[in-house]
Amino acid sequence: MASTTGNAFNFKLFKRLISYTKPYKTTYYFVAVSAILLSGLAIAMPYLIKVLIDDYIIPQELSGIYIVICVMIAALLLEVLLQFSFIFYANWLGQQVIRDLRLKLFSHMLSFKMKYFDKSAVGKLVTRAVSDIETIASIFSQGLFVIISDLLKMLVVLVFMGISSWQLTLVSLIVMPFILYATRVFQKAMKKAFEDVRNQVSNLNSFVQERVTGMKIVQIFNREKVEYDQFKEINDKHRNAWVKTVWYNSIFFPIAEMASSITIALIVFLGFKLMVSSETLEDASLQIGTIVMFIQLAQMLFRPLRQIADKFNTLQMGMVAANRVFGILDTDSTIENTGNVQANHLKGEIVFEDVKFSYVDDELVLKGISFKVNPGNTVAIVGATGAGKSTIINLLSRFYEIDAGDILIDGVNTKDYDLYSLRSEIAVVLQDVFLFADTILNNITLNDINITEDDVVNAAKEIGVHKFISSLPGGYHYNVKERGVMLSSGQRQLIAFLRAYVSNPSILVLDEATSSVDGYSEQLIQVATEKITKNRTSIVIAHRLATIKKADKIIVMDSGQIVEIGSHLELLQKEDGYYKNLYEVQFAQEEVA
Incomplete structure:
Protein backbone atom coordinates (compact mmCIF):
# COMPACT_ATOMS: atom_id res chain seq x y z
CA MET A 1 0.00 0.00 0.00
CA ALA A 2 1.48 3.27 -1.06
CA SER A 3 1.77 5.78 1.69
CA THR A 4 0.26 9.21 1.43
CA THR A 5 2.88 10.71 3.68
CA GLY A 6 4.62 13.70 2.17
CA ASN A 7 1.94 14.29 -0.49
CA ALA A 8 -0.75 16.92 -0.16
CA PHE A 9 -3.25 14.51 -1.72
CA ASN A 10 -3.21 10.95 -3.02
CA PHE A 11 -5.61 10.69 -5.97
CA LYS A 12 -5.02 6.95 -6.40
CA LEU A 13 -6.09 6.34 -2.83
CA PHE A 14 -9.02 8.73 -3.24
CA LYS A 15 -10.21 6.95 -6.39
CA ARG A 16 -10.10 3.63 -4.58
CA LEU A 17 -12.17 5.03 -1.73
CA ILE A 18 -14.76 6.54 -4.11
CA SER A 19 -15.19 3.11 -5.72
CA TYR A 20 -17.07 2.07 -2.56
CA THR A 21 -19.90 4.46 -3.54
CA LYS A 22 -20.76 2.44 -6.67
CA PRO A 23 -23.62 0.51 -5.00
CA TYR A 24 -25.15 3.88 -4.09
CA LYS A 25 -24.71 5.71 -7.40
CA THR A 26 -28.18 7.31 -7.28
CA THR A 27 -27.51 8.92 -3.91
CA TYR A 28 -24.00 9.88 -4.99
CA TYR A 29 -25.26 11.73 -8.07
CA PHE A 30 -28.12 13.32 -6.13
CA VAL A 31 -25.66 14.77 -3.62
CA ALA A 32 -23.44 15.98 -6.47
CA VAL A 33 -26.41 17.69 -8.21
CA SER A 34 -27.44 19.26 -4.91
CA ALA A 35 -23.94 20.70 -4.58
CA ILE A 36 -24.23 22.21 -8.09
CA LEU A 37 -27.65 23.75 -7.40
CA LEU A 38 -26.45 25.18 -4.09
CA SER A 39 -23.55 26.86 -5.87
CA GLY A 40 -26.01 28.43 -8.33
CA LEU A 41 -28.21 29.73 -5.54
CA ALA A 42 -25.19 31.32 -3.87
CA ILE A 43 -25.43 34.45 -6.01
CA ALA A 44 -29.21 34.76 -5.76
CA MET A 45 -29.36 36.62 -2.45
CA PRO A 46 -26.58 39.20 -3.20
CA TYR A 47 -28.10 39.86 -6.62
CA LEU A 48 -31.60 40.32 -5.18
CA ILE A 49 -30.22 42.75 -2.58
CA LYS A 50 -28.54 44.70 -5.41
CA VAL A 51 -31.82 44.83 -7.29
CA LEU A 52 -33.62 45.90 -4.14
CA ILE A 53 -31.19 48.81 -3.58
CA ASP A 54 -30.76 49.94 -7.17
CA ASP A 55 -34.27 49.49 -8.51
CA TYR A 56 -36.50 50.09 -5.53
CA ILE A 57 -34.90 51.65 -2.43
CA ILE A 58 -32.90 54.46 -4.06
CA PRO A 59 -35.62 55.30 -6.64
CA GLN A 60 -38.15 54.88 -3.75
CA GLU A 61 -40.27 52.45 -5.77
CA LEU A 62 -41.79 50.89 -2.66
CA SER A 63 -44.49 48.92 -4.50
CA GLY A 64 -41.97 46.45 -5.91
CA ILE A 65 -40.13 45.85 -2.66
CA TYR A 66 -42.64 43.24 -1.51
CA ILE A 67 -42.26 41.26 -4.73
CA VAL A 68 -38.46 41.18 -4.34
CA ILE A 69 -38.79 40.18 -0.68
CA CYS A 70 -41.12 37.31 -1.64
CA VAL A 71 -38.61 36.14 -4.24
CA MET A 72 -35.85 36.33 -1.61
CA ILE A 73 -37.93 34.21 0.79
CA ALA A 74 -38.62 31.64 -1.93
CA ALA A 75 -34.90 31.48 -2.81
CA LEU A 76 -34.05 31.11 0.85
CA LEU A 77 -36.55 28.25 1.35
CA LEU A 78 -35.23 26.46 -1.73
CA GLU A 79 -31.67 26.84 -0.46
CA VAL A 80 -32.68 25.48 2.96
CA LEU A 81 -34.37 22.47 1.34
CA LEU A 82 -31.35 21.75 -0.86
CA GLN A 83 -28.99 22.23 2.08
CA PHE A 84 -30.99 19.75 4.15
CA SER A 85 -30.99 17.17 1.35
CA PHE A 86 -27.29 17.73 0.72
CA ILE A 87 -26.26 17.30 4.37
CA PHE A 88 -28.54 14.33 5.06
CA TYR A 89 -27.69 12.27 2.01
CA ALA A 90 -23.97 13.09 2.13
CA ASN A 91 -23.89 11.74 5.70
CA TRP A 92 -26.08 8.78 4.72
CA LEU A 93 -23.70 7.93 1.89
CA GLY A 94 -20.72 8.15 4.24
CA GLN A 95 -22.32 5.77 6.73
CA GLN A 96 -23.16 3.27 3.98
CA VAL A 97 -19.58 3.32 2.72
CA ILE A 98 -17.99 2.82 6.13
CA ARG A 99 -20.47 0.05 6.96
CA ASP A 100 -19.40 -1.84 3.84
CA LEU A 101 -15.74 -1.02 4.43
CA ARG A 102 -15.87 -2.10 8.08
CA LEU A 103 -17.55 -5.40 7.13
CA LYS A 104 -14.90 -6.02 4.48
CA LEU A 105 -12.12 -5.18 6.92
CA PHE A 106 -13.47 -7.40 9.68
CA SER A 107 -14.07 -10.26 7.25
CA HIS A 108 -10.49 -9.90 6.03
CA MET A 109 -9.14 -9.87 9.59
CA LEU A 110 -11.09 -13.05 10.37
CA SER A 111 -9.11 -14.88 7.69
CA PHE A 112 -5.67 -13.79 8.91
CA LYS A 113 -3.10 -16.29 10.05
CA MET A 114 -2.41 -16.46 13.75
CA LYS A 115 1.09 -15.24 12.89
CA TYR A 116 -0.37 -11.84 11.96
CA PHE A 117 -2.09 -11.44 15.33
CA ASP A 118 1.09 -12.59 17.09
CA LYS A 119 2.88 -9.55 15.66
CA SER A 120 0.07 -6.98 15.72
CA ALA A 121 -1.06 -4.95 18.72
CA VAL A 122 -4.75 -5.47 19.49
CA GLY A 123 -5.25 -1.77 20.25
CA LYS A 124 -4.00 -0.77 16.81
CA LEU A 125 -6.30 -3.23 15.06
CA VAL A 126 -9.24 -1.93 17.11
CA THR A 127 -8.30 1.62 16.10
CA ARG A 128 -8.30 0.64 12.42
CA ALA A 129 -11.65 -1.14 12.61
CA VAL A 130 -13.45 1.48 14.69
CA SER A 131 -12.11 5.04 14.91
CA ASP A 132 -10.15 5.08 11.64
CA ILE A 133 -13.15 3.88 9.64
CA GLU A 134 -15.37 6.36 11.47
CA THR A 135 -12.96 9.09 10.38
CA ILE A 136 -13.37 7.96 6.77
CA ALA A 137 -17.10 8.77 7.01
CA SER A 138 -16.24 12.44 7.48
CA ILE A 139 -14.74 12.46 3.97
CA PHE A 140 -18.27 12.21 2.61
CA SER A 141 -20.18 14.09 5.30
CA GLN A 142 -17.80 17.02 5.83
CA GLY A 143 -15.02 16.75 3.26
CA LEU A 144 -15.51 15.72 -0.37
CA PHE A 145 -18.94 17.09 -1.27
CA VAL A 146 -18.60 20.20 0.86
CA ILE A 147 -15.31 20.99 -0.90
CA ILE A 148 -16.92 20.39 -4.32
CA SER A 149 -19.87 22.58 -3.38
CA ASP A 150 -17.60 25.35 -2.15
CA LEU A 151 -15.38 25.21 -5.24
CA LEU A 152 -18.42 25.43 -7.50
CA LYS A 153 -19.76 28.27 -5.41
CA MET A 154 -16.47 30.15 -5.77
CA LEU A 155 -16.47 29.58 -9.54
CA VAL A 156 -20.05 30.81 -9.96
CA VAL A 157 -19.38 33.84 -7.74
CA LEU A 158 -16.20 34.69 -9.64
CA VAL A 159 -17.89 34.48 -13.05
CA PHE A 160 -20.82 36.57 -11.88
CA MET A 161 -18.47 39.16 -10.39
CA GLY A 162 -16.60 39.40 -13.70
CA ILE A 163 -19.84 39.96 -15.62
CA SER A 164 -21.03 42.61 -13.14
CA SER A 165 -17.83 44.71 -12.91
CA TRP A 166 -14.43 43.71 -14.19
CA GLN A 167 -12.73 46.53 -12.23
CA LEU A 168 -14.09 45.39 -8.85
CA THR A 169 -13.40 41.77 -9.80
CA LEU A 170 -9.71 42.50 -10.39
CA VAL A 171 -9.53 44.27 -7.05
CA SER A 172 -11.15 41.27 -5.38
CA LEU A 173 -8.47 38.98 -6.85
CA ILE A 174 -5.42 41.00 -5.81
CA VAL A 175 -4.82 39.01 -2.61
CA MET A 176 -6.02 35.70 -4.08
CA PRO A 177 -2.56 34.37 -5.12
CA PHE A 178 -1.25 35.01 -1.63
CA ILE A 179 -4.14 33.22 0.07
CA LEU A 180 -3.91 30.29 -2.39
CA TYR A 181 -0.21 29.89 -1.62
CA ALA A 182 -0.92 30.03 2.12
CA THR A 183 -3.64 27.41 1.68
CA ARG A 184 -1.27 25.09 -0.19
CA VAL A 185 1.39 25.37 2.52
CA PHE A 186 -1.26 24.87 5.17
CA GLN A 187 -2.56 21.69 3.51
CA LYS A 188 0.90 20.11 3.35
CA ALA A 189 1.64 20.99 6.95
CA MET A 190 -1.71 19.62 8.13
CA LYS A 191 -1.17 16.40 6.17
CA LYS A 192 1.98 15.63 8.15
CA ALA A 193 0.38 16.79 11.39
CA PHE A 194 -2.62 14.50 10.99
CA GLU A 195 -0.37 11.54 10.17
CA ASP A 196 1.30 12.13 13.51
CA VAL A 197 -2.09 12.48 15.22
CA ARG A 198 -3.29 9.10 13.90
CA ASN A 199 -0.05 7.45 15.02
CA GLN A 200 -0.42 8.83 18.52
CA VAL A 201 -4.11 7.86 18.71
CA SER A 202 -3.17 4.32 17.71
CA ASN A 203 -0.38 4.18 20.31
CA LEU A 204 -2.70 5.54 22.98
CA ASN A 205 -5.44 3.00 22.19
CA SER A 206 -2.96 0.15 22.16
CA PHE A 207 -1.41 1.16 25.50
CA VAL A 208 -4.75 1.63 27.28
CA GLN A 209 -6.19 -1.63 25.91
CA GLU A 210 -3.19 -3.67 27.03
CA ARG A 211 -2.99 -2.10 30.50
CA VAL A 212 -6.71 -2.42 31.19
CA THR A 213 -6.60 -6.08 30.10
CA GLY A 214 -3.51 -6.71 32.22
CA MET A 215 -4.53 -4.55 35.18
CA LYS A 216 -4.24 -7.48 37.55
CA ILE A 217 -0.55 -7.92 36.71
CA VAL A 218 0.03 -4.17 37.06
CA GLN A 219 -1.40 -4.16 40.57
CA ILE A 220 0.14 -7.46 41.68
CA PHE A 221 3.64 -6.20 40.89
CA ASN A 222 2.95 -2.67 42.15
CA ARG A 223 3.59 -1.09 38.75
CA GLU A 224 0.90 1.60 38.95
CA LYS A 225 3.33 4.53 39.09
CA VAL A 226 5.51 3.16 36.29
CA GLU A 227 2.52 2.56 34.05
CA TYR A 228 1.09 5.97 34.92
CA ASP A 229 4.37 7.64 33.96
CA GLN A 230 4.42 5.76 30.65
CA PHE A 231 0.81 6.69 29.98
CA LYS A 232 1.57 10.32 30.80
CA GLU A 233 4.40 10.33 28.27
CA ILE A 234 2.22 8.79 25.54
CA ASN A 235 -0.62 11.15 26.41
CA ASP A 236 1.73 14.12 26.16
CA LYS A 237 2.81 13.01 22.68
CA HIS A 238 -0.85 12.72 21.71
CA ARG A 239 -1.51 16.22 23.04
CA ASN A 240 1.51 17.67 21.26
CA ALA A 241 0.39 16.14 17.97
CA TRP A 242 -3.00 17.81 18.28
CA VAL A 243 -1.47 21.11 19.45
CA LYS A 244 0.55 21.17 16.24
CA THR A 245 -2.67 21.07 14.21
CA VAL A 246 -4.12 23.83 16.40
CA TRP A 247 -0.97 25.89 15.80
CA TYR A 248 -1.33 25.63 12.02
CA ASN A 249 -5.02 26.53 12.23
CA SER A 250 -4.32 29.51 14.50
CA ILE A 251 -1.90 30.88 11.90
CA PHE A 252 -3.87 30.20 8.73
CA PHE A 253 -7.36 31.36 9.63
CA PRO A 254 -6.38 34.84 10.87
CA ILE A 255 -4.38 35.29 7.65
CA ALA A 256 -7.41 34.29 5.59
CA GLU A 257 -9.65 36.62 7.60
CA MET A 258 -7.22 39.50 7.15
CA ALA A 259 -7.07 38.88 3.39
CA SER A 260 -10.86 38.99 3.23
CA SER A 261 -10.99 42.28 5.14
CA ILE A 262 -8.34 43.85 2.91
CA THR A 263 -10.30 42.81 -0.19
CA ILE A 264 -13.53 44.35 1.15
CA ALA A 265 -11.70 47.58 1.95
CA LEU A 266 -10.31 47.73 -1.60
CA ILE A 267 -13.77 47.10 -3.08
CA VAL A 268 -15.29 49.93 -1.01
CA PHE A 269 -12.43 52.27 -1.91
CA LEU A 270 -12.53 51.61 -5.67
CA GLY A 271 -16.31 51.39 -5.78
CA PHE A 272 -16.89 54.77 -4.22
CA LYS A 273 -14.11 56.25 -6.30
CA LEU A 274 -15.93 55.06 -9.43
CA MET A 275 -19.18 56.33 -8.00
CA VAL A 276 -17.76 59.79 -7.28
CA SER A 277 -16.35 59.96 -10.80
CA SER A 278 -19.74 59.13 -12.31
CA GLU A 279 -21.31 61.93 -14.29
CA THR A 280 -24.94 61.32 -13.35
CA LEU A 281 -26.85 60.35 -10.23
CA GLU A 282 -28.35 57.36 -12.03
CA ASP A 283 -24.89 55.93 -12.61
CA ALA A 284 -24.03 56.59 -8.96
CA SER A 285 -27.13 54.79 -7.75
CA LEU A 286 -26.22 51.72 -9.78
CA GLN A 287 -22.75 51.73 -8.26
CA ILE A 288 -24.09 51.69 -4.72
CA GLY A 289 -25.99 48.48 -5.33
CA THR A 290 -22.99 46.97 -7.09
CA ILE A 291 -20.67 47.88 -4.21
CA VAL A 292 -22.97 46.26 -1.65
CA MET A 293 -23.30 43.16 -3.86
CA PHE A 294 -19.54 42.91 -4.34
CA ILE A 295 -18.93 43.15 -0.60
CA GLN A 296 -21.23 40.16 -0.11
CA LEU A 297 -19.76 38.28 -3.07
CA ALA A 298 -16.21 38.88 -1.84
CA GLN A 299 -17.15 37.42 1.54
CA MET A 300 -18.71 34.46 -0.26
CA LEU A 301 -15.52 34.07 -2.27
CA PHE A 302 -13.19 34.02 0.73
CA ARG A 303 -15.44 32.23 3.22
CA PRO A 304 -15.55 29.01 1.14
CA LEU A 305 -11.79 29.31 0.70
CA ARG A 306 -11.34 29.31 4.47
CA GLN A 307 -13.88 26.50 4.80
CA ILE A 308 -12.21 24.52 2.06
CA ALA A 309 -8.98 24.64 4.01
CA ASP A 310 -10.84 23.50 7.12
CA LYS A 311 -12.71 20.78 5.22
CA PHE A 312 -9.48 19.77 3.55
CA ASN A 313 -8.18 19.06 7.05
CA THR A 314 -11.11 16.71 7.50
CA LEU A 315 -10.46 15.19 4.09
CA GLN A 316 -6.77 14.78 4.90
CA MET A 317 -7.49 13.06 8.20
CA GLY A 318 -9.96 10.78 6.44
CA MET A 319 -7.38 9.98 3.77
CA VAL A 320 -4.79 9.15 6.42
CA ALA A 321 -7.31 6.84 8.06
CA ALA A 322 -8.20 5.30 4.69
CA ASN A 323 -4.53 4.69 3.98
CA ARG A 324 -4.22 2.79 7.25
CA VAL A 325 -7.39 0.77 6.69
CA PHE A 326 -6.41 -0.14 3.12
CA GLY A 327 -3.00 -1.08 4.49
CA ILE A 328 -4.69 -3.88 6.43
CA LEU A 329 -6.98 -4.81 3.53
CA ASP A 330 -3.89 -5.13 1.31
CA THR A 331 -2.09 -7.30 3.84
CA ASP A 332 -1.65 -10.77 2.41
CA SER A 333 -1.62 -12.83 5.57
CA THR A 334 -4.44 -15.26 5.00
CA ILE A 335 -4.42 -19.04 4.95
CA GLU A 336 -5.10 -20.05 1.36
CA ASN A 337 -8.37 -21.95 1.20
CA THR A 338 -7.85 -23.70 -2.13
CA GLY A 339 -8.97 -27.16 -1.01
CA ASN A 340 -12.22 -28.62 -2.30
CA VAL A 341 -12.46 -31.80 -0.20
CA GLN A 342 -15.18 -31.56 2.43
CA ALA A 343 -14.05 -32.90 5.81
CA ASN A 344 -17.31 -34.51 6.88
CA HIS A 345 -17.35 -37.22 9.56
CA LEU A 346 -13.62 -37.93 9.51
CA LYS A 347 -12.32 -41.25 10.77
CA GLY A 348 -9.53 -39.37 12.50
CA GLU A 349 -6.31 -40.91 11.17
Missing part, protein backbone atom coordinates in the same frame (compact mmCIF):
# COMPACT_ATOMS: atom_id res chain seq x y z
CA ILE A 350 -3.55 -38.29 11.52
CA VAL A 351 -0.13 -38.52 9.89
CA PHE A 352 2.75 -36.02 10.18
CA GLU A 353 5.44 -36.61 7.54
CA ASP A 354 8.76 -34.82 8.08
CA VAL A 355 7.00 -31.59 9.12
CA LYS A 356 9.17 -28.51 9.57
CA PHE A 357 7.88 -25.19 10.86
CA SER A 358 9.19 -21.85 12.09
CA TYR A 359 7.42 -18.83 13.56
CA VAL A 360 10.43 -16.71 12.63
CA ASP A 361 12.32 -17.31 9.38
CA ASP A 362 15.34 -19.61 9.74
CA GLU A 363 14.48 -20.46 13.36
CA LEU A 364 12.86 -23.90 13.19
CA VAL A 365 10.46 -24.82 15.98
CA LEU A 366 9.64 -28.24 14.51
CA LYS A 367 12.64 -29.92 12.94
CA GLY A 368 11.19 -32.59 10.71
CA ILE A 369 8.79 -34.57 12.92
CA SER A 370 6.89 -37.66 11.80
CA PHE A 371 4.24 -39.70 13.62
CA LYS A 372 0.90 -41.41 13.07
CA VAL A 373 -2.29 -41.41 15.13
CA ASN A 374 -4.74 -44.24 14.45
CA PRO A 375 -8.49 -43.47 14.28
CA GLY A 376 -10.12 -43.38 17.71
CA ASN A 377 -6.81 -43.40 19.60
CA THR A 378 -5.71 -40.98 22.29
CA VAL A 379 -2.19 -39.67 21.90
CA ALA A 380 -0.43 -37.66 24.60
CA ILE A 381 2.38 -35.25 23.76
CA VAL A 382 4.83 -34.41 26.53
CA GLY A 383 8.00 -32.39 26.76
CA ALA A 384 9.58 -29.34 28.27
CA THR A 385 8.25 -25.86 27.64
CA GLY A 386 9.14 -24.72 24.13
CA ALA A 387 9.55 -28.27 22.83
CA GLY A 388 6.91 -27.64 20.13
CA LYS A 389 3.88 -29.37 21.65
CA SER A 390 1.32 -26.60 21.12
CA THR A 391 2.75 -25.89 17.68
CA ILE A 392 1.62 -29.34 16.52
CA ILE A 393 -2.05 -28.64 17.27
CA ASN A 394 -1.83 -25.19 15.70
CA LEU A 395 -0.61 -26.80 12.49
CA LEU A 396 -3.26 -29.50 12.58
CA SER A 397 -6.03 -26.90 12.34
CA ARG A 398 -3.99 -24.88 9.81
CA PHE A 399 -3.71 -21.80 11.99
CA TYR A 400 -0.19 -21.59 10.57
CA GLU A 401 1.31 -22.87 7.32
CA ILE A 402 4.11 -25.43 7.55
CA ASP A 403 7.51 -24.75 5.97
CA ALA A 404 7.99 -28.28 4.66
CA GLY A 405 6.54 -31.79 4.88
CA ASP A 406 2.93 -32.97 4.85
CA ILE A 407 0.09 -33.33 7.33
CA LEU A 408 -2.51 -35.92 6.35
CA ILE A 409 -5.91 -36.61 7.85
CA ASP A 410 -7.61 -39.78 6.62
CA GLY A 411 -4.95 -39.93 3.91
CA VAL A 412 -5.77 -36.46 2.54
CA ASN A 413 -3.38 -33.53 2.82
CA THR A 414 -4.88 -30.85 5.07
CA LYS A 415 -4.26 -28.30 2.31
CA ASP A 416 -6.67 -30.22 0.08
CA TYR A 417 -9.52 -29.90 2.58
CA ASP A 418 -11.85 -26.95 2.57
CA LEU A 419 -10.42 -24.93 5.46
CA TYR A 420 -13.71 -24.24 7.22
CA SER A 421 -14.98 -27.80 6.95
CA LEU A 422 -11.64 -29.04 8.31
CA ARG A 423 -11.77 -26.78 11.34
CA SER A 424 -15.39 -27.72 11.99
CA GLU A 425 -14.24 -31.31 12.50
CA ILE A 426 -11.50 -30.39 14.99
CA ALA A 427 -12.35 -29.11 18.47
CA VAL A 428 -9.67 -27.56 20.66
CA VAL A 429 -9.72 -26.99 24.41
CA LEU A 430 -6.96 -24.60 25.35
CA GLN A 431 -5.23 -24.10 28.68
CA ASP A 432 -6.15 -20.42 28.63
CA VAL A 433 -9.89 -20.50 27.97
CA PHE A 434 -11.36 -17.44 26.31
CA LEU A 435 -14.99 -16.63 27.03
CA PHE A 436 -16.92 -13.73 25.54
CA ALA A 437 -18.94 -11.25 27.58
CA ASP A 438 -22.12 -13.22 27.00
CA THR A 439 -24.23 -16.00 28.46
CA ILE A 440 -22.86 -19.47 29.14
CA LEU A 441 -25.23 -20.82 26.49
CA ASN A 442 -23.92 -18.49 23.79
CA ASN A 443 -20.32 -19.18 24.82
CA ILE A 444 -20.98 -22.88 24.36
CA THR A 445 -22.89 -22.71 21.05
CA LEU A 446 -21.00 -19.65 19.76
CA ASN A 447 -24.39 -18.63 18.31
CA ASP A 448 -24.58 -21.72 16.10
CA ILE A 449 -28.29 -21.97 15.22
CA ASN A 450 -27.91 -25.71 14.65
CA ILE A 451 -27.18 -26.27 18.36
CA THR A 452 -30.27 -25.86 20.54
CA GLU A 453 -30.41 -25.21 24.27
CA ASP A 454 -31.74 -28.75 24.78
CA ASP A 455 -28.69 -30.10 22.95
CA VAL A 456 -26.44 -28.17 25.32
CA VAL A 457 -28.31 -29.30 28.44
CA ASN A 458 -28.26 -32.95 27.38
CA ALA A 459 -24.54 -32.73 26.54
CA ALA A 460 -23.83 -31.11 29.91
CA LYS A 461 -25.63 -33.96 31.69
CA GLU A 462 -23.67 -36.54 29.71
CA ILE A 463 -20.26 -35.18 30.72
CA GLY A 464 -21.32 -34.26 34.27
CA VAL A 465 -21.29 -30.45 34.26
CA HIS A 466 -25.05 -29.76 34.26
CA LYS A 467 -25.20 -29.51 38.05
CA PHE A 468 -22.43 -26.92 38.14
CA ILE A 469 -24.06 -24.74 35.46
CA SER A 470 -27.53 -25.04 37.01
CA SER A 471 -26.16 -23.77 40.34
CA LEU A 472 -25.26 -20.42 38.78
CA PRO A 473 -27.74 -17.50 38.82
CA GLY A 474 -29.69 -17.84 35.61
CA GLY A 475 -28.12 -21.20 34.82
CA TYR A 476 -27.24 -21.45 31.15
CA HIS A 477 -28.20 -17.79 30.70
CA TYR A 478 -25.70 -16.55 33.29
CA ASN A 479 -23.55 -13.77 31.82
CA VAL A 480 -19.89 -14.53 32.48
CA LYS A 481 -18.76 -10.97 31.60
CA GLU A 482 -15.57 -10.11 29.70
CA ARG A 483 -13.16 -13.06 29.35
CA GLY A 484 -15.32 -15.04 31.79
CA VAL A 485 -14.14 -13.17 34.88
CA MET A 486 -17.25 -14.27 36.83
CA LEU A 487 -16.05 -17.90 36.73
CA SER A 488 -13.03 -19.65 38.21
CA SER A 489 -10.36 -21.11 35.92
CA GLY A 490 -11.74 -24.59 36.55
CA GLN A 491 -15.28 -23.52 35.70
CA ARG A 492 -14.07 -21.89 32.50
CA GLN A 493 -12.36 -25.14 31.56
CA LEU A 494 -15.60 -27.05 32.08
CA ILE A 495 -17.40 -24.61 29.78
CA ALA A 496 -14.64 -25.13 27.19
CA PHE A 497 -15.03 -28.91 27.42
CA LEU A 498 -18.77 -28.63 26.92
CA ARG A 499 -18.23 -26.28 23.99
CA ALA A 500 -15.98 -28.85 22.36
CA TYR A 501 -18.34 -31.72 23.12
CA VAL A 502 -21.51 -30.17 21.63
CA SER A 503 -19.67 -29.46 18.38
CA ASN A 504 -19.34 -33.25 17.97
CA PRO A 505 -15.85 -33.14 16.42
CA SER A 506 -14.08 -36.00 14.67
CA ILE A 507 -10.78 -34.97 16.27
CA LEU A 508 -10.35 -33.53 19.75
CA VAL A 509 -7.33 -31.57 20.95
CA LEU A 510 -6.68 -30.83 24.63
CA ASP A 511 -3.87 -28.33 25.18
CA GLU A 512 -2.87 -28.76 28.85
CA ALA A 513 -6.54 -28.31 29.68
CA THR A 514 -6.18 -29.34 33.33
CA SER A 515 -2.97 -27.56 34.25
CA SER A 516 -4.38 -24.83 36.49
CA VAL A 517 -7.64 -26.06 38.03
CA ASP A 518 -8.74 -26.99 41.53
CA GLY A 519 -9.20 -30.57 42.70
CA TYR A 520 -13.00 -30.60 42.37
CA SER A 521 -12.94 -29.13 38.86
CA GLU A 522 -10.19 -31.58 37.90
CA GLN A 523 -12.40 -34.53 38.88
CA LEU A 524 -15.21 -33.15 36.71
CA ILE A 525 -12.76 -32.53 33.87
CA GLN A 526 -11.38 -36.08 34.10
CA VAL A 527 -14.91 -37.45 33.79
CA ALA A 528 -15.59 -35.09 30.89
CA THR A 529 -12.30 -36.05 29.25
CA GLU A 530 -13.08 -39.76 29.37
CA LYS A 531 -16.51 -39.12 27.91
CA ILE A 532 -15.55 -36.87 25.03
CA THR A 533 -12.40 -38.79 24.04
CA LYS A 534 -14.18 -42.15 23.90
CA ASN A 535 -14.07 -43.58 20.36
CA ARG A 536 -12.72 -40.27 19.10
CA THR A 537 -9.22 -39.42 17.88
CA SER A 538 -7.72 -37.24 20.56
CA ILE A 539 -4.43 -35.42 20.95
CA VAL A 540 -3.63 -34.39 24.50
CA ILE A 541 -0.80 -32.09 25.43
CA ALA A 542 -0.35 -33.72 28.78
CA HIS A 543 0.11 -32.15 32.16
CA ARG A 544 -1.65 -34.52 34.56
CA LEU A 545 -0.38 -38.04 35.10
CA ALA A 546 -3.79 -39.71 34.79
CA THR A 547 -4.19 -38.49 31.23
CA ILE A 548 -0.78 -39.78 30.19
CA LYS A 549 -1.28 -43.24 31.69
CA LYS A 550 -4.49 -43.84 29.77
CA ALA A 551 -3.14 -42.64 26.42
CA ASP A 552 -2.74 -45.23 23.66
CA LYS A 553 0.54 -43.63 22.66
CA ILE A 554 2.86 -41.01 24.13
CA ILE A 555 4.99 -38.76 21.95
CA VAL A 556 7.96 -37.27 23.78
CA MET A 557 9.38 -34.06 22.34
CA ASP A 558 12.51 -32.06 22.99
CA SER A 559 13.72 -28.95 21.15
CA GLY A 560 11.36 -29.42 18.21
CA GLN A 561 12.10 -33.11 17.68
CA ILE A 562 10.45 -36.37 18.66
CA VAL A 563 12.84 -38.25 20.91
CA GLU A 564 10.61 -41.14 22.00
CA ILE A 565 7.27 -42.74 21.09
CA GLY A 566 5.48 -45.51 22.96
CA SER A 567 2.94 -46.36 25.65
CA HIS A 568 3.39 -45.32 29.26
CA LEU A 569 4.75 -48.69 30.32
CA GLU A 570 6.95 -49.09 27.25
CA LEU A 571 8.62 -45.73 27.82
CA LEU A 572 9.19 -46.42 31.51
CA GLN A 573 11.10 -49.55 30.59
CA LYS A 574 13.72 -47.61 28.62
CA GLU A 575 16.89 -47.21 30.63
CA ASP A 576 17.86 -43.58 31.03
CA GLY A 577 15.00 -42.66 28.69
CA TYR A 578 13.86 -39.06 28.32
CA TYR A 579 10.29 -39.87 29.32
CA LYS A 580 11.40 -41.97 32.27
CA ASN A 581 13.54 -39.13 33.60
CA LEU A 582 10.71 -36.64 33.01
CA TYR A 583 8.28 -38.97 34.78
CA GLU A 584 10.52 -39.45 37.78
CA VAL A 585 11.22 -35.75 38.17
CA GLN A 586 7.77 -34.33 37.48
CA PHE A 587 5.03 -36.92 37.42
CA ALA A 588 6.20 -39.22 40.19
CA GLN A 589 5.86 -36.36 42.68
CA GLU A 590 2.30 -35.82 41.49
CA GLU A 591 1.48 -39.50 41.89
CA VAL A 592 2.81 -39.54 45.46
CA ALA A 593 0.83 -36.42 46.29
